[in-house]
Amino acid sequence: xxxxxxxxxxxxxxxxxxxxxxxxxxxxxxxxxxxxxxxxxxxxxxxxxxxxxxxxxxxxxxxxxxxxxxxxxxxxxxxxxxxxxxxxxxxxxxxxxxxxxxxxxxxxxxxxxxxxxxxxxxxxxxxxxxxxxxxxxxxxxxxxxxxxxxxxxxxxxxxxxxxxxxxxxxxxxxxxxxxxxxxxxxxxxxxxxxxxxxxxxxxxxxxxxxxxxxxxxxxxxxxxxxxxxxxxxxxxxxxxxxxxxxxxxxxxxxxxxxxxxxxxxxxxxxxxxxxxxxxxxxxxxxxxxxxxxxxxxxxxxxxxxxxxxxxxxxxxxxxxxxxxxxxxxxxxxxxxxxxxxxxxxxxxxxxxxxxxxxxxxxxxxxxxxxxxxxxxxxxxxxxxxxxxxxxxxxxxxxxxxxxxxxxxxxxxxxxxxxxxxxxxxxxxxxxxxxxxxxxxxxxxxxxxxxxxxxxxxxxxxxxxxxxxxxxxxxxxxxxxxxxxxxxxxxxxxxxxxxxx
Numbered sequence: 113x114x115x116x117x118x119x120x121x122x123x124x125x126x127x128x129x130x131x132x133x134x135x136x137x138x139x140x141x142x143x144x145x146x147x148x149x150x151x152x153x154x155x156x157x158x159x160x161x162x163x164x165x166x167x168x169x170x171x172x173x174x175x176x177x178x179x180x181x182x183x184x185x186x187x188x189x190x191x192x193x194x195x196x197x198x199x200x201x202x203x204x205x206x207x208x209x210x211x212x213x214x215x216x217x218x219x220x221x222x223x224x225x226x227x228x229x230x231x232x233x234x235x236x237x238x239x240x241x242x243x244x245x246x247x248x249x250x251x252x253x254x255x256x257x258x259x260x261x262x263x264x265x266x267x268x269x270x271x272x273x274x275x276x277x278x279x280x281x282x283x284x285x286x287x288x289x290x291x292x293x294x295x296x297x298x299x300x301x302x303x304x305x306x307x308x309x310x311x312x313x314x315x316x317x318x319x320x321x322x323x324x325x326x327x328x329x330x331x332x333x334x335x336x337x338x339x340x341x342x343x344x345x346x347x348x349x350x351x352x353x354x355x356x357x358x359x360x361x362x363x364x365x366x367x368x369x370x371x372x373x374x375x376x377x378x379x380x381x382x383x384x385x386x387x388x389x390x391x392x393x394x395x396x397x398x399x400x401x402x403x404x405x406x407x408x409x410x411x412x413x414x415x416x417x418x419x420x421x422x423x424x425x426x427x428x429x430x431x432x433x434x435x436x437x438x439x440x441x442x443x444x445x446x447x448x449x450x451x452x453x454x455x456x457x458x459x460x461x462x463x464x465x466x467x468x469x470x471x472x473x474x475x476x477x478x479x480x481x482x483x484x485x486x487x488x489x490x491x492x493x494x495x496x497x498x499x500x501x502x503x504x505x506x507x508x509x510x511x512x513x514x515x516x517x518x519x520x521x522x523x524x525x526x527x528x529x530x531x532x533x534x535x536x537x538x539x540x541x542x543x544x545x546x547x548x549x550x551x552x553x554x555x556x557x558x559x560x561x562x563x564x565x566x567x568x569x570x571x572x573x574x575x576x577x578x579x580x581x582x583x584x585x586x587x588x589x590x591x592x593x594x595x596x597x598x599x600x601x602x603x604x605x606x607x608x609x610x611x612x
Contacts (some may be wrong), residue, residue, distance in 0.1 A: 129250070129286055132170025133163055134350030135343070135468075139328060141336045144308065146249075146286050149277045151290040151302050154312030158324065159345050160290045161193055163186070163312075164233040164252040165204075166349045166411045167288055171250040172203030177400045179205045179248040181239060183258040197348055203297050204335030205246055207239050240279070247284055256291040256302065270301045270398060277305060307332050312343075320459030326352065342464025353464035356471065358509035373411040376587035377404070380563055382571035385544060387480065389567070390508045390518040392538055395521050395548030399559055403438060403521040404546070405483045406431075407585050410440055413450035419481040420473035422466070424489020425523075428453050439584045449542065452477060459493040466490075467507055474514050482511060486521035505541055512543075548578060551597045560597050563589060 121588075127146040130137055137143045144150060154160050168178040180201075182190060187206045194201050242249070260269050273289075273531040280287050291302065303309050308331040315323040325340045343352040352522055378384045385391050385408070393401040409419035423431060431453065437443050445451040454469060464552045473479040484490060487504075494500045511518045520542060539545050545565040561578040575597050577588030594602035 116313050117571060128257065130170055131163075131351055132166040132173075133350045135327075135341070135354050136163075136350070138354045139326070139337045139341055139352060139587050140308075140331065141334050144286060145334065147281075149280065149287045149289065149305065150305035151289050151309045152312070153309065154326075155314060155432060156292050156294070158312035158314050159343075159350050160292065160312060161190070161254060162197070162345060162350055164288055164290060164612070165190075165194060165197075165199065165255060166417050168250055168252060168548060169199065176249040177205070178250040179202065179207065179243065179246055180254070181207050181209055182254050183209050184255050185546050203244070205248070207242060209239055225491060233328070243280075243283070245283075247283070250286050252288045252290065254290040254508055256289055257294050266301065270305070273302055273305050303330060308334075313340075325462075325464070330466035342462040344462065344465065353462070353468040354538040355464065356467050356503075356506050356510055358506050361510050362513050363515070367515070370408065370517050372404070372408050374407060374585060374587055376576065377407075377561075378584070380561070380572045380574070380576060380587060381546075382563075382566060382569045383545070383601065385517050385519075386568065387515045387517050388512045388545035390512065390520060390541070391544040391546060392520045392542035393546045393548065394454055394522040394539070395524060395549055399548035399550060400561075400578060400585065401521045401548055402426075402431075402485050403435075403440075403580055403585050404548075404561075405485060405521060406440060406442075406516070407434055408519060409451055409481050409483055410442070410445070413448075417450065417480045418473075418477050419451050419483070419487065420470070420477065420479040421450070421451065421483040422456055422470065423453065423483075423485045424456045424458060425465060425486055428455050431539050437582060439582055448509055449477070454478070456489065458489055463494055465502060467503070470507065470511070471474070474516055479516060481517050481519065483519045484521065488523050493578070500539070501541070538567070544571075547568050547598070549598050550600060551594075552601050553594065560591060562598075 128143040129146050130143050131140065152160050152163060164180070168180055170395050171178040178390075180190065187208055190206060191201055228263045256273075259272055278286070287300065289306070309329045310326060311329055312326050313324065315325070317323060323342070324344060325342050327340050328336050328338070337354055337357065339355050341352055341355050343350055365388060367387050369386055371378050371384040372381075393404055395401050406421070409421060412419045421431075432442055432446075441455075442451055446453065452473060456466060470482060473482065491500055491505070494503070506520060520538060522538060542565075544563065544567065546561065548559060548561050549562050549579075551560055552558075559578040559580075560575050562575040563573075572590075574590035574592075576590050579586045579588065591597055595605055
């Protein structure tokens with residue numbers, strides 16, 4: 113299926129139900145088509161029961177009769193799950209259909225929902241009778257593992273599910289089946305019967321919290337957002353972070369230049385940086401990359417705009433203290449909301465949640481400047497390095513199409529010399545590349561700044577002196593009396609300086 117979200121062009125009479133899980137309706141192209149049978153599968157602990165409760169709570173909040181049929185957990189256990197999220201089960205009918213202690217005996221295995229196979233148990237008859245009395249619009253069956261065990265044979269199991277689907281087909285009811293995938297050989301029989309299949313996955317990394325993601329493997333007759341989408345379970349339920357598709361976000365904007373407030377730096381950049389472009393500040397640790405980026409954010413805040421900073425490598429208090437020591441007072445702008453700082457912990461934050469945080473900053477807080485400090489921390493937040501560039505490209509495209517000036521910080525390994533290495537090369541993705549370097553001269557370690565690349569407009573080709581003090585960031589005159597500054601050990605040029 114295509115990942116592009118398109119309007120449903122099917123039967124105009126088909127109603128789409130909201131699932132009640134933030135972000136999941138977006139992934140499903142609007143929600144679940146009513147009066148169909150769906151499969152939600154995942155390993156134990158992935159959050160299936162939580163999704164099921166959110167699905168039923170959404171219906172109950174709309175005044176719909178809903179039913180939760182449990183084959184594995186008791187009603188008390190379900191109420192305990194609800195309490196852990198701060199919920200109650202008011203409006204949700206719960207029916208227990210737990211197998212008896214001898215239900216797995218070979219002579220006692222019988223189908224629960226197909227009367228042509230064997231006589232239904234009294235419990236099953238009561239459940240089906242309750243369905244006709246309650247007339248629910250949403251039903252959850254938790255879980256299929258017990259049905260699979262009771263069926264014994266795969267043919268009987270398939271007939272049970274088909275009978276279940278047929279039973280609800282004419283009752284204007286949407287059915288959600290939960291499967292914990294605990295069978296030795298996970299078959300695809302239910303996937304072929306279900307109208308749509310959603311799979312929840314939990315990945316346990318070597319360090320940090322577990323990563324959770326979901327994928328829609330099938331949805332008949334409806335476009336949905338393909339691929340994996342990160343999600344997390346918090347008090348209050350699941351939160352899904354849909355995969356970012358830049359092509360879906362193309363708001364019009366006027367491309368204007370954003371000044372830093374430092375005339376020499378703006379002159380070096382040909383007047384500043386443009387909205388809708390990305391700028392990479394690269395250099396060794398301590399050369400001033402973050403300070404220059406904060407200067408642009410501070411200038412935007414002074415203009416009454418919003419700037420969002422996502423910092424991986426230092427705490428918010430350290431950032432504020434460092435900026436105050438350079439005469440850049442962030443406090444009033446933090447209080448007014450014109451500068452928003454979020455400290456990112458790569459061990460706890462999934463890539464999808466991080467991208468969603470940036471999207472919220474742009475859409476809800478109207479950020480015009482976004483700072484990612486640094487790409488090194490962003491790399492550590494990715495479970496697999498080979499996907500970093502692809503996701504970064506999609507993120508930069510989205511920010512560019514939204515008219516945001518994106519500032520990326522790339523810390524190189526090493527301090528002085530030609531052997532500096534960058535853990536992730538994003539220079540070809542960025543519209544502009546600004547290099548900051550240490551160099552030795554007259555028994556001192558000095559700093560230099562230069563613009564190596566800038567798409568779309570002219571810029572200075574000079575290498576300028578760069579210093580940081582208690583009065584802020586300073587960009588000096590071009591260093592015309594040295595050759596080989598970027599080697600770290602430049603050679604003085606004797607005689608008059610060469611013309612540029």
